[in-house]
Amino acid sequence: VKVTESGGGSVQAGGSMRLSCAASGFVFGTYDMSWIRQAPGKGLEWVSFINGGGVNTYYADSVEGRFTISGDNANNTLHLQMNNPRADDTAVYYCATQRSPYCSGSYCAGWYEYWGQGTQVTVSS
Numbered sequence: 120v121k122v123t124e125s126g127g128g129s130v131q132a133g134g135s136m137r138l139s140c141a142a143s144g145f146v147f148g149t150y151d152m153s154w155i156r157q158a159p160g161k162g163l164e165w166v167s168f169i170n171g172g173g174v175n176t177y178y179a180d181s182v183e184g185r186f187t188i189s190g191d192n193a194n195n196t197l198h199l200q201m202n203n204p205r206a207d208d209t210a211v212y213y214c215a216t217q218r219s220p221y222c223s224g225s226y227c228a229g230w231y232e233y234w235g236q237g238t239q240v241t242v243s244s
Contacts, residue, residue, distance in 0.1 A: 120144040120233045122197075122214050127238030133203055138238060140197035140214030148172065148192040151217045153231065154199050156210035156240075166212070167199065168220060168227045177222040182208070204242045211237040 126138040140152070154166040167188040168177045176188050187200040197214050215231035222228075 120216070122216065122233055122235040124212060124214055124235040124238040127212060127240045129241045129243060130201075130204055132205055132242050132244040136201045136204065136240065138199040138201065138212055138214075138240070140199075140235060142195045142197065145216075147195040147197075148190065151220050151229075152188075152190065152197050153215055153217045153220075153227065153229075154188060154197075154212060155215060155231070156208075156212045157237075158207070158210040161210075164210075165227055168217065168222050169197070170220070175222070177227045178225060180225045183225060201240070204240070206242050206244045209240060209242050211239050213237045 121143045123141045130136045149171045151170050153168045155163050156166050157163050169188045173190045185203045189198045214235050216233045217229045218232050220229035
C-alpha cells in the first residue's frame with residue numbers, strides 16, 4: 120500500500136491550488152481517506168475526510184467553505200482543492216488512509232494507517 124502526495128508549492132493568498140494523492144496497492148474507493156497538515160512548529164491538524172464511497176465529506180472549521188476534498192476512483196487519486204488560501208494554511212499536507220473513523224460536524228477522529236511523505240504548501244500574502 121502506498122500513497123504519494125503532489126501538487127504543493129507556493130501560492131498567493133486568495134489564489135487556488137489543487138493537491139493530489141496517488142494511491143496504489145489497494146482498491147482506492149473502498150478506503151476512507153483524510154488530509155492532515157502540519158504547520159511550522161505546530162502539531163498535526165486534521166483537515167478533511169472522505170469516506171470510501173465518496174458520499175460523505177467533513178472539514179475542519181478552519182477550511183470549511185474554502186477547501187474541497189474529492190476522490191477519483193478511475194485514477195486512484197484523492198484531491199484537495201484549496202480556494203482562497205490564507206497565510207495560516209502554510210503547512211506540509213499529508214494524505215492518509217483512515218481506520219475506524221468517527222466524524223460529526225467539523226470533527227473527525229480515527230487512526231491513520233498509511234501516510235504519504237507530504238507536500239509543502241506555502242501561502243504568501
